[in-house]
Amino acid sequence: MNLANKITLFRVFLVPIFIISFLLESPGPTYISAAIFVFASLTDTLDGYIARSRNLVTNFGKFVDPLADKVLTSAALILLVGTGTIPSWVVILIITREFTISGFRMIAASEGVTIAASPWGKLKTITQLIAIVLLLLDNFPFMYLSIPMDMIMLYIALILTIISGVDYIVRNIGNLNMNDI
DSSP states (O other): OOHHHHHHHHHHHHHHHHHHHHHHHOSSOOHHHHHHHHHHHHHHHHHHHHHHHTTOOOHHHHHHHHHHHHHHHHHHHHHHHHTTSSOHHHHHHHHHHHHHHHHHHHHHHHTTOOOOOOHHHHHHHHHHHHHHHHHHTTTTTGGGGTOOHHHHHHHHHHHHHHHHHHHHHHHHGGGSOGGGO
C-alpha cells in the first residue's frame, strides 16, 4: 500500500474519532471535532498531491478517496441535523447529489470512462467544508458580529451542490450508454 492510500485510510479512521469527539462536545461549539474535521479535510489535499506527484494513483485510491470525503462530510452534516443546528432537507439534497454523482461516475467507469471533477464541484466542496467548520464552531467568530455566516455558507454550499450536480450530468450524459436506460 502506497503513502497516498495510507493517508486516505487514515482519513477514514478519523471519521469515528470525529463523531465521538462531536458527541462528547455538543451541544455548543465543538472545537476539537472542528479541528479533527479540518485536519481530515486537509489530508485529502495531501494524499491527492502525493498520488499525482509521485505517480502513485491507484484504482484503490480512486475509489476510497472520494468515498472517504463523502463519509466525513455526510457524518458531519448528519450530526449537525441531529443537534438541530441545520435543517434535514438541506442535508438530504446534499447527500442525494453525492449519491447521484457517485453512481454516475461508477457507470462511466464501468464503460472505461474517467470523469474529472469540475471547477463547480471543487467550489462546492470548499463551500461545504467552510460551512461545516463554521457550524461546528457555532459561527465563531461571526457570532460576535451578528452575521449568520454559518447558515449563509450552508445555503451557498447547497446552491453550488445543485449547480455542480446539474453541470456534471449535463456535461457527461454523453458518456453513458443510453441503451442501458
